[in-house]
Structure formats: C-alpha cells, structure tokens
Amino acid sequence: MNTSEPELPRYLYTETGDPAGSATRFTYAPDRLIAWSEGGRGDAIDNWCKQIYDKKIAAINTWKDNRILQLEDDWASAENDVEDEDEDEDEKRYHMACEAVTREAAKKRELARKQMVEHKAAIELLVRQARDFNATHKPPLQEDHLVGYLIAIAAVVAIAYVLIS
Numbered sequence: 608m609n610t611s612e613p614e615l616p617r618y619l620y621t622e623t624g625d626p627a628g629s630a631t632r633f634t635y636a637p638d639r640l641i642a643w644s645e646g647g648r649g650d651a652i653d654n655w656c657k658q659i660y661d662k663k664i665a666a667i668n669t670w671k672d673n674r675i676l677q678l679e680d681d682w683a684s685a686e687n688d689v690e691d692e693d694e695d696e697d698e699k700r701y702h703m704a705c706e707a708v709t710r711e712a713a714k715k716r717e718l719a720r721k722q723m724v725e726h727k728a729a730i731e732l733l734v735r736q737a738r739d740f741n742a743t744h745k746p747p748l749q750e751d752h753l754v755g756y757l758i759a760i761a762a763v764v765a766i767a768y769v770l771i772s
Contacts, residue, residue, distance in 0.1 A: 613729040616655065619643055637737035644734045652730050660723040664716060671712040678704050 619639045644651050682701040 613726050613733060614659065615640070615730065615733075616643065635733075635737075637740050640734055640737045641741065644730075652727055652734070656723050656727045656730070659726065660719060663719040663722075667712055667715045667719065670715075671708055674708045675705055678708065 615635055619635050621634055621636050623634065678701060682697060
C-alpha cells in the first residue's frame with residue numbers, strides 16, 4: 608500500500624487545530640480504534656475493508672461497461688461507413704478491443720483485491736500498536752485525596768485547639 612496510514616472511519620479520528628487556525632491535524636484515538644475493531648462480532652475491520660473493496664469493484668465495473676459501450680458505438684458507426692468486406696475485420700478488432708478491456712478490468716480487480724488485503728493488514732497492525740500503546744501508557748491510578756485532606760484539616764483543627772486552650 609502506498610499510503611502511510613490506512614483509511615479509517617472518520618469518527619475514529621480526533622481533530623486538533625493550531626491556535627492560529629492555520630492548520631488542522633487529524634489523529635486517530637487508540638481507544639476508539641480498539642473499540643471499533645472489536646465492535647459487532649469482531650469483524651469491523653473485515654467489513655470496513657470489504658466496503659472499500661466493493662466501491663472499487665463497482666467503479667471498475669462501471670469503467671468496463673462504459674468502455675465497452677463506447678467500443679460498441681465506435682464499431683456501429685464504423686460499420687455504417689464501410690463496405691461488407693471490411694466489416695469482418697472491424698468486427699474482429701471490436702472483439703479484440705472488448706477482450707482487452709475485459710483483461711484490463713480483471714487486472715484492476717486483482718489489484719483492488721491485493722490492496723484490500725494490504726489495507727486490512729495495515730489496520731490490524733495499527734490496532735495491535737494501539738493495544739500496545741494503551742498497555743504501556745496506562746494512566747496512574749488516582750488516589751483518593753479526600754482522606755489526606757480530612758487528616759490535614761483534623762491536624763489543623765487539633766493544633767488550633769491546642770493553641771487556643
């Protein structure tokens with residue numbers, strides 16, 4: 608995959624802006640990423656990658672269909688302009704061009720499948736890194752400072768009572 612970070616759903620990112628307002632930075636939140644990846648039956652990553660793959664396949668199929676329709680239009684217009692003896696040769700060229708478009712579409716589909724596999728692996732790596740980050744950067748447990756404050760207040764009251772009496 609040629610991108611430095613995999614594409615993730617928008618809500619997993621947090622937006623931090625420059626105080627001057629000149630730049631905005633988007634970073635993913637590790638907790639959100641982990642929760643998202645474990646969501647549902649634990650197949651959120653598969654579903655996300657499948658959605659992206661399906662969009663790419665639909666675009667490839669649309670490209671192929673449009674290209675073949677264009678070839679048909681070109682062949683039909685050429686068929687009207689030429690004599691019967693050139694018709695067979697034009698039909699062969701049309702079929703060869705259609706086969707070339709079909710092969711190109713198959714190559715694009717295979718590339719999209721490979722990209723989906725790489726994208727999935729990149730997201731899974733990112734989730735593992737987020738889990739490692741959370742494991743090593745757990746915030747320290749907050750102690751209950753109320754007891755300390757109560758002891759300090761009791762000591763001040765005791766000292767004040769001793770001084771007054």
